[in-house]
Amino acid sequence: MHDLKWIRENPDALDAALARRGAAAVSATVLDLDKRHRATTTELQVLQSRRNDVSKQIGGVKAKGGDAAPLMAEVAEIKDKMTALEEEEKLLGEKVKSLLLTIPNILLPVVPDGRDESANVVVRSWGTPREFNFSPKEHADLGAALGLMDFDQAAIMSGARFVVLKGALARLERAIAQLMLDTHTTANGYTEVNPPLLVRDVALTGTGQLPKFGADLFQTTAGLYLIPTAEVSLTNLVAERILDGATLPLRMTAFTPCFRSEAGAAGRDTKGMIRNHQFEKVELVSITAPEESEAELERMTKCAEGILQKLELPYRVMALCAGDVGFGANRTYDLEVWLPGQNTYREISSCSNTGDFQARRMNARYRPSGETKGTRFVHTLNGSGLAVGRTLIAVLENHQQQDGSITVPAALKPYMGGLEIIAPGAKIL
């Protein structure tokens, strides 16, 4: 959400920023509503002031046993006028607020121009895609051949876009998550959190999924929503709080299931477990002072990259272009992992700085250390560190052998009880 004052002073900057995203200008509409809202507010406040005044006089007159009738008549008249104004004021205020909630964040100047993902820029890459002396298979085929990845049975109980992992693959997924959590909580300084998976609409409004993207979410009959990412739960850990500046930055990580309706993705990535309704992810969230957030984004991205390196998975870092950066972010790096079975790079992590965009929506502030007066909005960042399901895919495809077995990367062996090879033919279920 944007600062209204800033929009008043920089309407053209807002519209120009929206144009970079390919979005329509809104400043004129905002300013018109805001102007009418403030005019109404001022008018109302004059009446309120007068009413408070006269009411005090009535108290005084009555205390002395005088006749307050004329004064009461005056207040009655004032109140008449106030009723309509109050309604108007409230309505205009709500209109301004709801419009503000639909305006995306302003991109930083470093974000490359471009309309869609084809204009994203490769920042750096790591690792060399392995040379295969056979034709590498896709993860869904590998998993099925191992007998440990079952889409059919998942469909019977849950429908499309679900998967059942069994035996060594179920364990592999857990091992991957453990490696990530252990790395982030020790080497990278993040605090592990186990947050709620069901949240209220205010939490989702705070992080920006609502009000615009409700169609992507699963909502329960009780009105709560399943989180589409732990970013929601973790970032809301600072909602409505005033933090002590000395405690910043806060770094937290959580391993959670994520739920997405994939409403707009019919027909895309229908094979395999690339795009499921339910998947697991280790999320990273940082809360920083404003001047630290850009450096923190670099740091966070490096933390995510570290996991890919440990797993010996080639990847590249993409700077998303203006048209591809998400609603709440001012800048985003995607990590794309090499998938030999699909002969392409696929997104496995997305690290974003939202600046004070989310902080304003959830009223997350801090008091700069040393200062006793005044608060400022914090900056919030989030990144996948990494998407666990997609990491599993990458491990399968990159570490597959000609016979369909999977070599367990060294970093995962301790978490696999020393298992070195996941081989076909295990008797399972």
Add this chain to the structure above:
RNA sequence: GGAGGGGUGGCCGAGUGGUUGAAGGCGCACGCCUGGAAAGUGUGUAUACGUCAAAAGCGUAUCGCGGGUUCGAAUCCCGCCCCCUCCGCCA
């Protein structure tokens, strides 16, 4: 799910219709005192919005949230949220 109790400033806590943004205390800041410190003592100590070129000042709102009653609400009424206690159910 049933019954009851409660949500006041950074914290504790008073306040059941009238000049209360809110007593008192703690904490914090600054000063006095002291060789220095403690103790003592004095002063100050919320947020948002509006007005203003800006500051000061002024105005408005805020005692969980929203609505209502009233000339006037932290105080009365209604709805919601949250917390606590007991009962029931339950991993």
